[in-house]
Amino acid sequence: MTRSPVALLAALAALLLVLPLFAGSYALSVATLILYFAYTGQAWNVMTGFAGQLSLGHSLYVGVGAYAAGALFYHYGIGPWAGLWIAILLCVLMGLIIGFLAFRFGISGVYFALLTIAFAEFTRIGFDHLDWLGGPGGMFLKVAQRDQIDLANFRGPPVMYYYTMLAFAGGALALCAWLLRSRAGYYWRAIREDEEAARSLGINAFRWKMLAVAISSAMTAVSGVFFAFYYNNLFPEQIFSINRSIELILGPVIGGLGTLFGPILGAAVLTLLSDGLTDLLAALGWEIPGIKQVFYGVVLLLVVMFLPNGIWPALAKRLGIREAEDR
Amino acid sequence: MSWDLVANVVVAGVLTGLVYGLMALGLSVIFGVVRVVNFAHGEMMTIAMYSAVLIFGSLKLDPFLVLLPVAAAFFVFGYVLQTGLINPFITRPEHTQFMLLIALAIIMTNALLMLFGPEARSVQVDYQLESFELGGVLLDKVRLYAASVAVVAAASLFAFFRFTLTGKSIRACADNHLGARVVGLNVKRLYGLTFGLGAACVAVAGCAMVLLVDVTPSLGPYYTLLAFVIVIVGGLGSMTGALLGGVLIGVSEALAGLLIAPSAKSMFSFGLLILVLLLRPQGLLGKRS
Numbered sequence: 001m002t003r004s005p006v007a008l009l010a011a012l013a014a015l016l017l018v019l020p021l022f023a024g025s026y027a028l029s030v031a032t033l034i035l036y037f038a039y040t041g042q043a044w045n046v047m048t049g050f051a052g053q054l055s056l057g058h059s060l061y062v063g064v065g066a067y068a069a070g071a072l073f074y075h076y077g078i079g080p081w082a083g084l085w086i087a088i089l090l091c092v093l094m095g096l097i098i099g100f101l102a103f104r105f106g107i108s109g110v111y112f113a114l115l116t117i118a119f120a121e122f123t124r125i126g127f128d129h130l131d132w133l134g135g136p137g138g139m140f141l142k143v144a145q146r147d148q149i150d151l152a153n154f155r156g157p158p159v160m161y162y163y164t165m166l167a168f169a170g171g172a173l174a175l176c177a178w179l180l181r182s183r184a185g186y187y188w189r190a191i192r193e194d195e196e197a198a199r200s201l202g203i204n205a206f207r208w209k210m211l212a213v214a215i216s217s218a219m220t221a222v223s224g225v226f227f228a229f230y231y232n233n234l235f236p237e238q239i240f241s242i243n244r245s246i247e248l249i250l251g252p253v254i255g256g257l258g259t260l261f262g263p264i265l266g267a268a269v270l271t272l273l274s275d276g277l278t279d280l281l282a283a284l285g286w287e288i289p290g291i292k293q294v295f296y297g298v299v300l301l302l303v304v305m306f307l308p309n310g311i312w313p314a315l316a317k318r319l320g321i322r323e324a325e326d327r
Numbered sequence: 328m329s330w331d332l333v334a335n336v337v338v339a340g341v342l343t344g345l346v347y348g349l350m351a352l353g354l355s356v357i358f359g360v361v362r363v364v365n366f367a368h369g370e371m372m373t374i375a376m377y378s379a380v381l382i383f384g385s386l387k388l389d390p391f392l393v394l395l396p397v398a399a400a401f402f403v404f405g406y407v408l409q410t411g412l413i414n415p416f417i418t419r420p421e422h423t424q425f426m427l428l429i430a431l432a433i434i435m436t437n438a439l440l441m442l443f444g445p446e447a448r449s450v451q452v453d454y455q456l457e458s459f460e461l462g463g464v465l466l467d468k469v470r471l472y473a474a475s476v477a478v479v480a481a482a483s484l485f486a487f488f489r490f491t492l493t494g495k496s497i498r499a500c501a502d503n504h505l506g507a508r509v510v511g512l513n514v515k516r517l518y519g520l521t522f523g524l525g526a527a528c529v530a531v532a533g534c535a536m537v538l539l540v541d542v543t544p545s546l547g548p549y550y551t552l553l554a555f556v557i558v559i560v561g562g563l564g565s566m567t568g569a570l571l572g573g574v575l576i577g578v579s580e581a582l583a584g585l586l587i588a589p590s591a592k593s594m595f596s597f598g599l600l601i602l603v604l605l606l607r608p609q610g611l612l613g614k615r616s
Contacts, residue, residue, distance in 0.1 A: 054422050105605050109421055110364050114555055118600045121552065125594040136590070242548055246429060253426055290440030290544070297433030304426045305412075308419065 005261070005321045016166055020159045028158050034271045035165040036226065041251035041263030042172040043219030048249070049258030050176075050185060051212035052192025053099075054109075057116030059244040060123055061091040061217045065224025066234055067133055070141055073153070073229075075132075080154045080229050087221040094119075095217030099210050108195075117242060124240030138235040141228065154229045161230050168226070169264070172219060177260055179215070188212055192258075250296055254303045256310025265312045270299065334464050336581045342466070342474035344577020346535050348570035349477040350550065351557035352484065353528030359564035360501040360521040363413055366428035369550025370435035371526060375401060375533025376542040377439060383450045390450055391472060394534040398527040405526025410519040417518070432551065439544040447541035455538070473535035480531045481570055484524065488566075497521050501564075553593075556600045562610025571612060 016035075020028060044058050068090050069083030098119055102112050128136045149156035154164075179185045187208045190198040199205050228234055238244065255266025274292045281291060307314050354368045365371075378397050379390040408431075416424050452469070459466045488494040500507040500517050508514055540546075553576065558564075561572025576596055583592040603610065 048422075054425070056425075101605055105608070107604060107608060110425070111559075111604055111608055113425065114559065115601065115604050117552065117555075118597045118604070122594060122597040122601065125591060125597070128590060129588070242552070246433065257422070288441045289445065290437035293437035294434055294441065297430045297437065300426060300430035300433065304423060304430060308423050 005316075008319075008321065013170065020162060025158060028162055030271060030275055032158065032162045032165050032230075034267050035162070035169040036223065036230075037248070037251045037267035037271060038264040039165065039169040039172050040220060040223040040248050041255070041267055042169070042176055043216050043223060044249055045252045045258065045263050046176065046179065046219065047212050047216035049252060049262070050180065050192065051188040051209055052195075053209055053212065054113045055116045055216070056113045056242070056245050056249070057118070057120035058216075058220055058248050059240050059242070060094065060116070060120040061220035062224040062227060062244065062248070063120075063123065063127070063234075063236065063239040064091050064094060065221030066228035066239055067127065067139070067224075068221075069225040070139055070228040070234055071133055074139060074141055079152050080225050081152070084222065084225050087225050088218045091217040091221035091224070092214050095213040096210060099213035103206050103209055117245070120240055120242065120245060124236050127236035127240065134234070136235070136237060138233055140234075141232040143232050161226075165226065168222060173260060173264070175219075180260065184208060184211060189258075247296075250300060252310075254299060254310060256312035259310065259312050261316070262310050262312040265315070266310065269311065270296065273299070331463050333582075333585070336585045337578055338464050338466065339470060340578035340581030341574050342470040342577075343539060343581070344574035345474040345477040345481075345570065346532050346539070346573070347553065347557055347577050348573020349481055349528055350532035350536075351554045351561070351569040351573050352481055352566060353525035353532070354554045355558045355561070355564060355566060355569040356484070356528070357522055357525035358558070359566075360497055361409065361413070361417065361518045363417065363424055363522075364428070365525065366425060366551060367432035367435055368525075368529065368554045369552070370432045370439075370547035371401070371529045372533045372536070372550045372554075373439060373542060373544060373547040374435060375530040376537040376546075377443060377448070378530075379534045379537045380448045380450055380542060389452055390534040390537055391476065394476065394531055397534055398530040401526040401530035402523040404523075406519040406523035408526075409522035410515060413522065414515050414518060432547065436544050436547040439547070443544065445543060445545070447543045449541040450537050452538065469538040473538055476531060476535045480528065481566075484528065485566065487524075493517075493520065549593075553596065556596045559608075559610060560599055560603050562612040565610060565612050568610050568612035572610070575611075 016031075019031060023031065040058075040062070044055065048054050065087035068087040069080050072078040072083040072086060073080065098116065101107075102115055107115055127133060133139055143155075147157055149160050151160070154160075187198065187203050190201070190203060191205050191208060195205050224239075227239070250270055251266035252263040253266065254262075254270060255264065256262025274295050277295055278287075278292055281287065303311065350368070350372055354365055357363060357365050357368075375397060378400075379393060382388050382393050382397075383390060412431075413424075413427065416427055454468050457468045459468065459471065488498055496507070496512050497517050497520065499510075499512060500514050500521075504514065507517075557572040557576050558569050559572075560575060561568030561570070576599075579595050579599070580592040583595045587595075
């Protein structure tokens with residue numbers, strides 16, 4: 001028995017649309033965070049889950065995107081909607097350079113993953129020495145009044161950020177669903193499963209992998225811009241760090257690599273559980289730094305050991321839902 | 328800038344680099360045999376460093392004296408980790424293995440953070456500031472001892488792989504997995520021993536390193552990346568490559584710290600990593616497969 005996920009999705013969308021009506025400010029911030037990780041996980045999933053190119057340096061695109069739009073706003077007062085395009089352009093350019101070098105020189109597997117880490121780390125230290133962007137001391141965007149919505153400068157109350165992120169996450173889901181059913185999606189999966197075989201069938205693996213990197217980096221750039229204007233402070237040490245790259249991929253890996261709903265489910269499970277845990281511990285009077293990350297690690301460990309394809313494929317099977325993508 | 332200063336910095340870089348080399352040797356051995364990329368390598372290094380700090384704090388024992396017991400404990404830990412947790416994963420897709428070790432790395436770093444907090448810890452022995460002078464070049468005692476320990480440990484490992492039957496069996500597993508099984512070697516056990524040896528290398532390197540730098544939990548990911556840089560520059564799977572790579576990175580970091588800015592030193596390492604990956608992915612000393 002297979003059911004379409006449409007009904008489930010519609011119910012989820014309706015719930016998320018009305019959520020701000022009854023959610024408090026704390027719940028809203030958690031929901032925004034979940035949507036942020038769902039969106040960014042979706043972006044990473046295009047490159048790694050669909051096309052099989054493991055990136056462990058996606059913080060590079062978050063950071064470059066955030067700094068590009070942030071700097072334009074900070075120095076010239078240019079709002080994020082214009083800065084967004086510059087951020088996307090820069091990130092796609094960087095992604096294509098890295099992809100070109102890696103794929104032309106035949107770098108794959110762990111070497112590719114290390115190359116992505118190396119570029120992110122290289123950029124992190126570089127940004128530490130760029131005084132124009134604040135260097136290690138950070139760049140701080142002016143925090144404007146929070147009560148009225150100024151969409152042009154992307155300043156406003158939390159609910160504005162929530163709906164923006166909801167739109168982005170929904171858009172990313174729709175885009176990925178379409179991509180998976182498109183020619184690119186089929187070619188990517190062919191390359192992921194067996195690149196040699198795909199090439200022998202006449203698929204230009206280089207070109208399609210480059211497309212995956214371009215789409216993934218462009219989507220991640222948007223996540224960076226949001227980050228800049230949501231948190232208003234940017235430190236190279238944090239935004240480009242390897243820990244951030246890992247944090248971004250936990251959602252899709254736990255939820256289900258290469259699936260459509262995996263990144264969303266993973267982000268929700270991880271954020272809700274870890275926030276619940278920290279709240280519980282705080283209530284007990286134990287506020288220990290690092291405990292949340294240990295929890296992330298344990299969840300990742302358990303999922304990798306017992307549900308190697310992620311939570312979503314197992315759950316979908318149980319619910320009788322068939323997704324376009326079956327790993 | 329005087330030549331004395333440059334000579335001092337280069338010598339210090341070589342000595343520190345040998346300790347880096349021993350750490351990277353562990354990673355290289357594990358990868359060369361088990362074909363598992365240990366993303367928790369630097370985190371294991373910090374655990375060794377904290378062990379040395381703890382033992383020094385409670386028993387006042389010099390880290391050089393507790394090096395062997397710590398290495399033995401790490402050997403057991405590595406063996407158990409490999410046979411209990413990692414062995415079932417060796418036939419699974421690469422990214423699943425990565426995630427397993429990344430999970431372990433996250434747990435290790437943050438467990439250290441929970442236990443010890445973010446403050447830097449160090450070991451202060453009474454000969455900490457003493458040094459030998461050799462033709463105008465000052466050799467810090469601790470640095471010299473640490474480097475000697477690293478060289479001795481590395482040499483013993485070479486000898487083990489070259490002369491003992493177990494060492495030869497491990498090399499057989501690395502060369503030809505199927506062949507090794509055909510002649511009746513217990514590959515899984517040998518993998519366990521290999522991971523144990525890699526962990527023991529890290530333990531020795533950690534005990535030596537704790538006298539050269541202060542330890543914080545966040546040093547773990549940094550050392551993991553550093554070990555990757557070293558083994559890839561030297562050639563993944565090559566033992567001499569790992570040691571020489573360590574020295575190269577040690578010297579280049581020391582010089583970059585002197586000539587450019589201390590904070591820019593690892594930029595050079597990552598730049599080197601990118602160049603080596605692109606131009607000579609088998610490493611400077613590695614053989615083309």
